[in-house]
Amino acid sequence: MKLSKIQELLQMVAESGVAEVEVEEDDFKITIRQNGPTVMMQPSYSPPMHGYGMPQQPQYAPQPQQPQAPQPQQPVPAPETSAPAASPSTSDSAPASDTTGAEADDGELGANEILVKAPIVGTFYRAPSPDSDPFIAEGDRVGEGDVLCIIEAMKLMNEIECETPGVIKEILVEDAEPVEFDQPLFIVDQS
Amino acid sequence: MKLSKIQELLQMVAESGVAEVEVEEDDFKITIRQNGPTVMMQPSYSPPMHGYGMPQQPQYAPQPQQPQAPQPQQPVPAPETSAPAASPSTSDSAPASDTTGAEADDGELGANEILVKAPIVGTFYRAPSPDSDPFIAEGDRVGEGDVLCIIEAMKLMNEIECETPGVIKEILVEDAEPVEFDQPLFIVDQS
């Protein structure tokens, strides 16, 4: 395709107001996207005066008292949403306003990597008690059923188990930090 | 696929409001996507419950009394806006909500045709008095300075003169009808 033809095409697309055009011809393929109005689909509010969205709250303090000796009472199975294929579709299950630092990773997951997300709201703990070793560390290999962490909610210590075996590539949340539903906790490499 | 065909396709898609179109033909493939809200850039109000815009008002009654013998007192020169080139740009000077029947003609003007528009608000008269012959009829050749019609406002009979010579192709307003500013009155063929 000649440059002049592309130029004309670009202008036509710009004027038409459509969002995206893809043209394939013989060995040639061109994709034209424009942003203008796309943003309108998203609520296009200016940033509020106050922060919002849990992970951005600077005033989050760790739980006042560390659990003395967490007694796992009600193991919670790892969430179904924790095993989507490593593709952009993972973001389907994440709330649009979920602007955790981890979300950036979301898009950068390697081919065999998955995210393990929080199945409940609560406080994230890496170890069964303040004096214990963490359940897992980065680089550890984990098998199905292995406990990855604890999320405390309403004084209950919920063990989060591994659903699909792999290697812990990254731990995305600090110990004793609050987490909300669907918040990414770990990146697991399944290869 | 030729650019002209793509252009047509783009327009069709834009107008249709569908979200995505994919066309495959021999070695050629085109995909056009658009975002719902393009329309949002335009004020997209639903038609109001009541009519608005002067020409649509069914209750418009002709002036109660016909002028007895209009005495032209204050000739008004034909408007500057009456001579735009016969191109879509004529619509620049027309208000967007001006949905007069004539506006349709606007876009259909021939290469040498121009619109003469109302320079003031008032009542349109084709003749100097009820018993007189009309100033002009369709098909008449008119020269610069010829009186085309009268617009009565505040009991004054304002003669509207021809600014550019030509042949009256169409008279767009009925006798004794109210007209608003910029409303098309005549189509003049200048060729």
Add this chain to the structure above:
Amino acid sequence: MKKVLIANRGEIALRIIRTCHEMGLRTVAVYSTADADSLHVRFADEAVCIGPPSSGESYLRPDRIIAAAEVTGADAIHPGYGFLSENAEFSQICSDHDITFIGPRAETIRMMGEKSRAKKTMAEAGVPVVPGSDGILASMEEGKRLANEIGYPVMVKASAGGGGRGMRLVRDPENFEQRYEGARSEADAAFGNPDMYLEKCVMNPRHIEIQLLGDGNGNVMHYGERECSIQRRHQKLLEEAPSPIVDDDLRTRMGEAATQGAAAINYAGAGTIEFLVDAEKNFYFMEMNTRIQVEHPVTEEVTDCDIIEHQIQVAMGETVTRTESPLRGHSIECRINAEDPARKFSPSPGTITAFHQPGGLGVRVDTHAYTGYRIPPHYDSMIAKLIVHADTRERAIKRMKRALDEFVIEGVKTTIPFHQQLLENEDFKAGTFDTQFMETFTFDPDA
């Protein structure tokens, strides 16, 4: 009280956040993943995602909401309406976790939630109730005798009933036996419980309710009544204050009865007692809602106060000392739902492509919607409450009409055209309607 978690969504969550901020309270929104783009999430100081779209896994989960309160340090929870607002256990759980539940005590919610117990309690407090059997009928004969005593028509109702099943209207003694047995066998089949009770049938009643506020120490005040007879399948569509048929005398009598009933149970919080009112202006206790109502704004407009603020104040321990003042003008609320009135009000979820609110004098809009907002299919279909206030009912109707004309919502079907037709209805304009109104009112889709 420093920080309030709002255990709700939509317009009521936003409504509560607004008052909290004006009172200087910090706010925490909770939301399901389907509501991430909702305004209550944006306008709260903090927001916590508590679960997937299904209410059962998010807004109806006490544990997740308490956990959200714990991690954010919220010391109070406002339940709004619906969801957990009338869940006695939730009130108890909050209390167990030293979180102030902005609503009544668990025991009050429980008592008013059981229909027969609520009725008995109110009757004992001297609130007029629909005459009928004192609990379960021992036999068909007892029912027949009672029906003769209180007068026909009567309703025979299954104790375990609901949704209209196990229930029969009996117009005269001849039909009693047949209809009683019909209801009884239906109840037995449907609920495995053939117990029946009997009530006088209030014919063509109006639904009129009294807004109340109690401080839990026996002090109760009322804010006058709301007219809620315009309803379709028990869903209110339009409410107003005052009611076109309530005069000062009836208002005083209903207000005193309701206040008396709430004081008898030492009511704490904002609540509403719903009455059936017959053509002779007799009124009968129907039920008590132990929470804020959707239609509370019409009362705010005619009493010039912020009921959510009062509700929070009593939760903080303030004493109710305010007394009734005369109602000021007239207020109407139209519920704008994403429903298609031409198709039996079937829900019309989708994305709002254009949203423009009416404005000007006497017009209030409570909404969580905006241009580009996607209405999730998981929850109720109300997207806005349009409230007007004016000197008189006639002017309020005119104001509502022009406000509806100005309201632009594109992309989904709404009940706006229905309301426009309703306001033109002669019976509506005259104020001569009852709860059966919608049985005969027909929406004209081509109007």
Add this chain to the structure above:
Amino acid sequence: MKKVLIANRGEIALRIIRTCHEMGLRTVAVYSTADADSLHVRFADEAVCIGPPSSGESYLRPDRIIAAAEVTGADAIHPGYGFLSENAEFSQICSDHDITFIGPRAETIRMMGEKSRAKKTMAEAGVPVVPGSDGILASMEEGKRLANEIGYPVMVKASAGGGGRGMRLVRDPENFEQRYEGARSEADAAFGNPDMYLEKCVMNPRHIEIQLLGDGNGNVMHYGERECSIQRRHQKLLEEAPSPIVDDDLRTRMGEAATQGAAAINYAGAGTIEFLVDAEKNFYFMEMNTRIQVEHPVTEEVTDCDIIEHQIQVAMGETVTRTESPLRGHSIECRINAEDPARKFSPSPGTITAFHQPGGLGVRVDTHAYTGYRIPPHYDSMIAKLIVHADTRERAIKRMKRALDEFVIEGVKTTIPFHQQLLENEDFKAGTFDTQFMETFTFDPDA
């Protein structure tokens, strides 16, 4: 009166259309080609294009507006504010064409439009005016004598003056001669007229005005005051009612003076007398505005009435019988202009790409703007008035803050951030400010 033509644009045109429709009056909008997409055009029953964008060729052309009234059969014209609203000839032309002008008689407008004549008339009616010379000073000596009499500081002013030219503040007798001559020669050079007059200088005054309504038969009522001291270069930015410094006694005195002045000229219509009020609560007539004011809504909110309706009613011939009632709560209006507060409030015309109004209890928005609206560069930059009402001034400020936080306007710069900072200012919160407030208030663009 059956059909009202609104000879204006923007929010005030829409405001008037709303009340007309509620009163059952038909409406005609007029518009320039630049306003074809404006809401007043959409919501009127009829609309007539009267000219090109330039005001001089459209909204300021009596002939075109009268012609529009004639072709549509409108029998009344509401002029709004600005444009032809204080044009005595236009009032006369309407009257000559048997069209009701919704405003005062031509003679009243003319009289109040001439500053020295208005002052003289009001002084004769017993309204306090700023002490000073009785017309033109015969000589510098006369001026000096008078200044000693009424006390320093004084202003020497050119009779033909305007825009601050030919005007000097004189603080003490030593400077009188030099400053008098300076002003006099400046006036001579600038206006070719060296005539001077003298007035006592009211130091650090507040600008407080009284809303009035007269029926042209000597009956006049007032609606209390508005506080308008927050202004920048004589442009009001925020108004409130009541004024934080006006108590019942001062309100009664100012109200009576204003009523007396309006009754003396047999005032017909809605009008406002503006006063300067000094620190000792002395008040002085400044001028009379013979039209509706931009800030009339704050008065509507605290008096619970529709001033536009009253204005139309007296134009229809109704007698003013209503008397003053106590003000109800507190109301504040913020003028939301398409201006950049970070760049000396320079206009920021353009297309509004997102527009979301605040809502809820006690919030009123008067606006002609919407998502997609292009603000024409030809007219003033006000795009919305945000009005709140609450029980107290403190709560009204909090309500305004949360409403400003909710107000989303994208695509153009607005004065919203300015108002947000203004509401945090300690002097503003304390109510201790005067017309000089904006001289020292600095907007922080990085806040």
